[in-house]
Amino acid sequence: MNKLTNEAGLLVSIYQELFLQFAKVSGGTIESFNTLLCIGIILVSLYITKGSPTKKKVQRKAPNNKDREYGHWMADHTFTTPTPPPFKNWSHELTKPLPYRAFKHNYHITMGIRNMDWASWFELDNEWMKYHEEKVRRIKTRGTELYETSPKATEAAWELLDEMTSYLPNRYPSMFKREGTTIENLVTKEIFELDRSKSTEDPILMCAKMVQDDLAIIIEHEDGNYSLESGAIILAGFWRFRDKFQMKLNEIHTSGDVPKFNEKLKPGMTRFFQRLTLDKPVVRNNYFIQTDDNLGWSSSIGDEDVKEVGWNTAQEATNVDQLYFRSERQSLRRLPKSGAVVFTIRTYFVPMVKLCKEPYIPRRLLDGINSWTEDVKEYKGYAKYKDALLPYLEKRALEQEQGGLAPADEPNVYPF
Secondary structure: OHHHHHHHHHHHHHHHHHHHHHHHHHOOOHHHHHHHHHHHHHHHHHHHHHOOOOOOOOOOOOOOOOOOOOOOOOOOOOOOOOOOOOOOOOOOOOOOOOOOOOOOOOOOOOOOOEEOOHHHOOOOOOOHHHHHHHHHHHHHHHHHHOEEEOHHHHHHHHHHHHHHHHHHHHHOOOOEEEEOOEEEEOOOOOEEEOOOOOOOOOHHHHHHHHOOOEEEEEEEOOOOOEEEEEEEOOOOEOOOHHHHOOOEHHHHHHHOOOOOHHHHHHHHHHHHHHHOOOOOOEEEEEEEEEOOOOOOEOHHHOOOOOOOOOHHHOOOOOOHHHOEEEEEEEEEEEOOOOOOEEEEEEEEEEEHHHHOOOOOHHHHHHHHHHOOOHHHHHHOOHHHOHHHHHHHHHHHHHHHHHOOOOHHHOOOOOOO
16 A cells, blocks of 8 residues: 555656646646646546556466376466365264165176265265274284375375365364364374475375275376375285385286286276366265174285285185175265376275165175176175075065065166
């Protein structure tokens, strides 16, 4: 304001001097001077009210990352992740998990991706505390076997932390509060330092402690491939982060013996990552049968510290009470500044006996399992639980159908 006042005073002085010079030449009267001066004052007042003329704001243009060379992302400062609305009536004690039942009567090997609503990036529910306590326990006992960030993903991990700590307080304000350079969990009273110069914790680990998901960041290389360069894989059940860290994405899938990966999934997955844009996040689901009740690591397939572990080392289940339906909701999005891709893995875990009380579920799951090909059966450990599971599903399906649930009336509600 002082600058404007000074400028206005200068204008008045100049205005007066010009008029006096005009009066000397033209014989102007004092009345005409006063009139002209009033007009000048009005103009100066308008100048002060509006302020100094400013340059027109230049609209930033988004960089052309579509035609970029592999491994060379240009930071996009024009994109802002949409702010989610608060989750209405959400409660960490009362809000139930979403009932994902991502199987059909016929099983097909596809990526199965769908568009994701930004508001549903992270889905928290009344099992949050159970998942959190298991994560904290496993981090304490296993440490960096479960998480790490390589130098290639450092910037991306901090960017993810910033994105998540903007999203969570808006979506779940009864649980998270961001203030200054910290974010507080209002339920557990944990406080996380977001200032890089003050924090001593890996940003990917801080992220993982806030949600029920496991998290991974994959980085694009100059050959067009992606590798896992940061992750907190704490509740994976069947695979170990340390085995896959800094491995190329294709190798991760082939080393895990994903059925028909090279024939059916690899080409589509490669194209998908090349085309993934900032504004089009996606989700997908999968499912497994687990023969024990351990969320973090499925102990029935072997000890977590044994080098070679898998279904080949597992004991056969003898009772349906041993069986759990394990499903994952996975989301993928690209970060605007680093260009890294964030992969979230949220596990849902339900006793098989409880699952089979739901309408139409026993028949649909039974049909889906019976349509598995031999390689899918091997991948999913079919031989270890088929004798305990299949007769049970058939029995429950017949009970429902005899009770009036006609298969023809089943609603199409995939993935629920």
